[in-house]
Amino acid sequence: MDTESTHSGYSYHSSRSGRSNRHGDRSCERHKASSSKDSSRSERSVVINPPDTPSQDSPVHNGEPLPGEPTPAAEQGDEAQDDNWGETTTAVTGTSELSVSQEEVVGLGKGIQDRTQSFRRYLPLAVGSCVGLLVLATPLVFLxxxxxxxxxxxxxxxxxxxxxxLSISFKLLILLVAVWALFLRPSRACLPRVCVYRAFLITLxxxxxxxxxxxxxxxxLDAQDEDYHGIVQFAVSLVDSQLFVHYLAVVLxxxxxxxxCYSVCVIRSTDGETRHYNIxxxxxxxxxxxxxxxxxxxxPLHNPALLSASKHRAAKHLAGLKVYNVDAPGNAAGAQPSNGNQSRAMVTAAGKRKDSAHNELYYEEADYERRVRKRRARLVVAVEEAFTHVRRMKKEDERATPSDIMDVREAAxxxxxxxxxxxQKYLRTTRRQHCHSMESIQKHLAFCLVNNMSPKAFLEAYLVPGPTLQYGPERWMADQWTLVSEASVTSGIKQGTEFLLKCLDFSLAITIKTIPxxxxxxxxxxxxxxxxxxxxxxxTSV
Incomplete structure (x- = not known):
């Protein structure tokens, strides 16, 4: 089988090099192509059986293949020649009971990661609860x-x-409420390191x-002190010390x-959106x-669709730069120019097109703004007509019977x-159609109708891009942030501190400056x- 496939490839090469023998060898090539097709078809339907079980497709006699069947070495050679065997081959192998597939390994790792995140999330709450119980129970045990x-x-x-x-009772009650308010709150985030001040307070x-x-x-206990008044004062001093520690915790x-003390500059890497905060x-x-x-x-919500316009413009600019090689081998013009000449030709063409690039950008932006204004005007008119119809329906419902009154959800x-x-056309033009689902729009419309809002109040959520929290949690990517910092994350910020917050699609670059x-x-x-x-x-006339 190896010899036949090699010979057919050689005859095909010779038929292309010698054009005079093309018609004579066509029938031979068809025969060899059909034979190679059959061989490749047989190669791509290989079934690998367990070592102890015989193959059902190729019968064996006493552990040896029958005459006319390919040997294992020939099958290995044919499999090596097929480049796409991984896409079409069906493998049935004997696996052990202790073997684990790749999908199971990935699922196992994900489960371990989820359990680790849950453990790290509830560990501070558990430690705080234990310390709080110890603090509250110790004075009572002393008494x-x-x-x-x-x-x-x-x-x-x-x-x-x-x-x-009485003093101990009220102090313990105040301490219980204070510990609950400060330490037993659910955590807002899972930080990479332990808070230094919180660990210091727990240790203290x-x-x-x-x-x-x-x-x-x-x-x-050892001396069996008989002065119960002194024991009670000892417990009161413990409660007072715990109250002072809690005051220190509030301060820190x-x-x-x-x-x-510091001014923070936050820049989004994709669109350059910038904000400044004081912390x-x-x-x-x-x-x-x-x-x-x-x-x-x-x-505002990160919208990758708005960034595709500049990429499309750059791709269009590069696609317009074409260098034709008129001196290719086989042409009578001469030899092929060098790569340096091609590079200089491309730079020259790019310089000529650079003068007209700003005109193209100007007209593209003008056309885009015109289409946005047109879609916006149509949307405003449609919404105003719909709300006018709703007001007319409300007036009719006042005169109608209770059985004919329409629900707000039904009106929406x-x-x-x-x-x-x-x-839909306006959202597609502004490339924000993925931010609003039909269910969310209908829910917002019903909310506006219940609270008797104007059409402008309904359109504000779609005409102006809102903050990230305005949209669904699937847009937030709240659990996918990575903190990249050269300094230790537990160290305090100072002048010139820089770090990065990476997300799935973009990152936030943060620069710290001291307020003067x-x-x-x-x-x-x-x-x-x-x-x-x-x-x-x-x-003087005044």
Missing amino acids: LLPAVMWPDRLQVCGAACEGLF TLLLTMSYWLFYGVRI LELRQLQP GQLSIQRAALSILEYYYRDF LAIFPSMARAL YIRLTEEYIDPKSHKFLLLLQSE
Whole structure:
């Protein structure tokens, strides 16, 4: 089979080189082409069986192929000659029970990644809950242990202990609410590193609690102190210390970042959309989180369709530059020019076309603006007519019976077809048709009808591109951001800090600058210096 395919290729080459023998060898080529087609067809339908089971397509006799059947070496050679075997070959192999396919490996990795993200998301909440329970339970245990272990030996403290009990109760209640408000909130994002201040506060709380436990075990439990008033005051001092630690947490986690210290410049890489924000003293990862929150609120939705116009214009410009080689081999003009001559020819042609490129851009933008204004006018007229029809229907419903009154959802579905075509053409012209689905448009239309809004209020969501949060969560890509920074993400931002927030389709380049120190001086102006005297002559006509 190898010899036949090689011979047919040689005869085909010789038939092209020698044009005089083309008609004589045509029948031979047809025969060889059919034989090579049959051989390739047989090669592309190879079935690989398990080693212990015989093939059903090729019968064997005592483990050996029958006469006329190709040998395994010949089958391997034929498979090597076929370049597209991977697209058409069906392989049935014997697999072990412990083998895992590639799809299962990918699914296993994705499941592990999802579990890891969930673990990292709820780990701070679990740690905060455990520390909060330890903080709240420790003063109560300090009060209960002596009363349980040696109740007969305790000295009665009377009204003084009752006042301290009341103080501890209210302080623990305040501390419980404060811990819930500051530490037990659900996390807004999953950061790559642990917050330094939060870890410091948790460590400080644990050290403080363990120190009190150590002193309590040595001085009170071992000695079996009988002064219950002193034990109650010891528990009160622990609660006071915990309240001060919580105050420190409020200062470090909430108040420290409120004063603006830095100016942040955020630039989107694809369209150059730029915003500036003022932030306080934050770490790089906390600053990135704040910037992403500002991004979803202030930046318009990223629309890759608007970027295709410049790419199409550049491709069109390059497609118009063609260099024809008139001195190719076989022509009588001469030898083929060098690559340097071709490059100079292309540069010269590009320089000639550069003078007319701005005219093409001007007329393209003018035509685009004209089409947008035309589509917008049609859309505005269609929406106004639809809302006018709805108002007329409302007046008719006031005189109709309750059974004939139409629901707001039904009214939105009834008037939507009258404006759907104009809205669809406008969204296609502005390349924002993928941002709005039919269901979202109908829902927005029903919302406007329920609240008795004007047509302009309905059109504002489609005429002006809104922020990212205005659209569906599938447009946000909220869980696909990557922080790229040369410095450690737990270090604080400073003058000249630069980092990158990468997404699936674009990235945000962030540059940090310090807000300059402002010095104001006062200058006193005497009120009498503003007074002047105006003398008018009697001859002057005023």
